[in-house]
Amino acid sequence: MSTYAVEATDLVKIFGKERAVDGISLQVPKGIVYGFLGPNGAGKTTTIRMLATLLKPNEGHAKVMGYDLTQEADKVRHSISLTGQFASVDEELSGRENLIFIGRLVGYSRKQAKQRADELLQAFQLEDAAKRQVKKYSGGMRRRIDIAASIVTSPELLFLDEPTTGLDPRSRNQVWDIVRALVKNGTTVFLTTQYLEEADQLADLIGVIDRGKLIAEGTSKELKASIGAGSLTVHFDDLDELKKAQNIFVSRFEQQPDINEQDISLTIMIKEHAKAAKAIGELANTNVQIKDFSMSQPSLDEVFLTLTGNVPDHEGGDSSNE
Amino acid sequence: MNKPSTIEEVLTNRTRPKSPTAIQASATFAWRALLRIRYVPEQLFDVTIFPIIFLLMFTYLFGGAISGSTGEYLNFVLPGILVMTVSMITMYTGLDLNKDIEKGVFDRFRSLPIWQPSVLVGALLVDTLRYLIASTIMVTLGYILGFRPEAGFSGVIMGVAILLLFSFSLSWIWTMLGIIVRSEKALMGISMMFLFPLTFLSSVFVDPSTMPNWLQRFVDINPITFVVDAVRTLIHGTEANGDVMIVIYISIALIVIFGPLTMYFFKNK
Numbered sequence A: 001m002s003t004y005a006v007e008a009t010d011l012v013k014i015f016g017k018e019r020a021v022d023g024i025s026l027q028v029p030k031g032i033v034y035g036f037l038g039p040n041g042a043g044k045t046t047t048i049r050m051l052a053t054l055l056k057p058n059e060g061h062a063k064v065m066g067y068d069l070t071q072e073a074d075k076v077r078h079s080i081s082l083t084g085q086f087a088s089v090d091e092e093l094s095g096r097e098n099l100i101f102i103g104r105l106v107g108y109s110r111k112q113a114k115q116r117a118d119e120l121l122q123a124f125q126l127e128d129a130a131k132r133q134v135k136k137y138s139g140g141m142r143r144r145i146d147i148a149a150s151i152v153t154s155p156e157l158l159f160l161d162e163p164t165t166g167l168d169p170r171s172r173n174q175v176w177d178i179v180r181a182l183v184k185n186g187t188t189v190f191l192t193t194q195y196l197e198e199a200d201q202l203a204d205l206i207g208v209i210d211r212g213k214l215i216a217e218g219t220s221k222e223l224k225a226s227i228g229a230g231s232l233t234v235h236f237d238d239l240d241e242l243k244k245a246q247n248i249f250v251s252r253f254e255q256q257p258d259i260n261e262q263d264i265s266l267t268i269m270i271k272e273h274a275k276a277a278k279a280i281g282e283l284a285n286t287n288v289q290i291k292d293f294s295m296s297q298p299s300l301d302e303v304f305l306t307l308t309g310n311v312p313d314h315e316g317g318d319s320s321n322e
Numbered sequence B: 001m002n003k004p005s006t007i008e009e010v011l012t013n014r015t016r017p018k019s020p021t022a023i024q025a026s027a028t029f030a031w032r033a034l035l036r037i038r039y040v041p042e043q044l045f046d047v048t049i050f051p052i053i054f055l056l057m058f059t060y061l062f063g064g065a066i067s068g069s070t071g072e073y074l075n076f077v078l079p080g081i082l083v084m085t086v087s088m089i090t091m092y093t094g095l096d097l098n099k100d101i102e103k104g105v106f107d108r109f110r111s112l113p114i115w116q117p118s119v120l121v122g123a124l125l126v127d128t129l130r131y132l133i134a135s136t137i138m139v140t141l142g143y144i145l146g147f148r149p150e151a152g153f154s155g156v157i158m159g160v161a162i163l164l165l166f167s168f169s170l171s172w173i174w175t176m177l178g179i180i181v182r183s184e185k186a187l188m189g190i191s192m193m194f195l196f197p198l199t200f201l202s203s204v205f206v207d208p209s210t211m212p213n214w215l216q217r218f219v220d221i222n223p224i225t226f227v228v229d230a231v232r233t234l235i236h237g238t239e240a241n242g243d244v245m246i247v248i249y250i251s252i253a254l255i256v257i258f259g260p261l262t263m264y265f266f267k268n269k
Helices: A044-051 A073-079 A095-105 A110-123 A139-150 A169-184 A196-202 A220-227 A239-253 A273-285 A300-308 B007-012 B022-039 B041-067 B070-089 B091-100 B105-110 B118-145 B152-180 B184-200 B213-221 B223-236 B243-267
Strands: A004-015 A018-029 A033-037 A059-064 A080-083 A157-161 A188-193 A205-210 A213-218 A230-236 A258-260 A265-270 A290-296
Touching (some): A004 A044, A004 A188, A018 A044, A018 A059, A018 A188, A018 A205, A018 A213, A033 A044, A033 A196, A044 A157, A044 A188, A073 A080, A095 A110, A095 A139, A095 B022, A110 A139, A110 B007, A139 A157, A139 A169, A169 A196, A169 B007, A188 A196, A205 A220, A213 A220, A220 A300, A230 A239, A239 A265, A265 A273, A273 A290, B022 B041, B041 B070, B041 B118, B070 B091, B070 B118, B070 B152, B070 B223, B091 B184, B118 B152, B118 B243, B152 B184, B213 B223
Parallel strands (some): A157 A188
Antiparallel strands (some): A004 A018, A230 A265, A258 A265
């Protein structure tokens, strides 16, 4: 038995003239959450669709759960489940009907399928909406029914394409809890996201993808070490205090902060959180009056800036959906 | 079995039943199509309204001119209009699929370990049921208006049965086009371009022997003519002249050619 859920070598997918996926190689160990991080149109969805047997790669090959993607597509389909970026259930049907329907398709008897549907509705707190058409669901409910449909039989590998895009924070946390529960039970989860925070929260291993290429890979810690923990912004009551603080930062940390005189604030990039604490402590020790301060996560743009030297190309829309 | 209440509990259920057979999977997709009709009953408009309008319109419009009386013409034209109406309704199969297939749920279908044609076969089976509804409405209305099948009830059943076989087979063309063609409008245009001449330039409305020679030549090789003649033969119990077998061959040929083509485009979409 292979220890990898996904082993891909030089996958290439060409749409017309565009190399949507341009030589991606991956090794995803079983039992982890693999986070595929990248902007719109980077090739995330195309890669997932290839690994889920929906698209044939133009070049390269891959094994999913130990089975060859093209030679043993049916066996791959037995081991995986896919929750697409857009509704992956039938919106015209009710939640319960959808789950029964999928249950029948994976081979349950009518009775088993109904029983399984009710279990899942209860577990995903969708009992009250069971008989409502999915198109009348809220965004969070829709995502939950999508995922519930994917685990009608617990898959060994679950693909989640941007599971939380467009969700409110509460629904997002629910989805995260679901993902954690899945992994705890031995399912490998391969998810794509545009949010660094999501990859940070969930993924054991993060692959950063841009323009069809994997440009960095590592744990959240490793990536952060190269990117930095984010930025520290300090607000002051007046410009004098700001100037004092600026001097301290320059002399103690050998860093020139960005000054915003209108806001009376300064911002510095920092490698790790401990350093931020030290900097605030230093200001307090020298009696600089600060109004407030805040830390912010590095944005995806900053990650890309650090890794590639330029901001991701948001042009070209979502070519990956073709 | 206790009712598990948390996500972790439902996940521990790792039973993995055997994949459904081709028939089971097709039946499940047919069930989906039936459920959708239940939610949107308007989907049945085409199969209920069309037969009524077509039958009334053509019987009373042409009856006097062609046969001298509507009563006599009805007996001649009903099998023809039946074939024409149902053939035209098959077009909606492609239109529905064209909209449906853009939805994310088709990705899920295609990533399931099932006999892939069942996705389409199931839908087509329910469409065949729709054709049966259309046929029933038309024959019933015809009967009220004075239509009398000479081969009796069993002839009508045989006639409708051969028509359903042909329609199911013909649907594969629209299904294929529904997958390839990008917009509903274009699809409508293409379907009409074929269906209009094929249904009108046939033996639906008049005996081909009244047509000019060059037109007869086209009408004689038009598949719709064979279907109309076969249905007419079965319904009125006239001498069986091999048309029925020809329709069966045409139907099989349509499935053999367009079935695999459709699946090819479906898989590589």
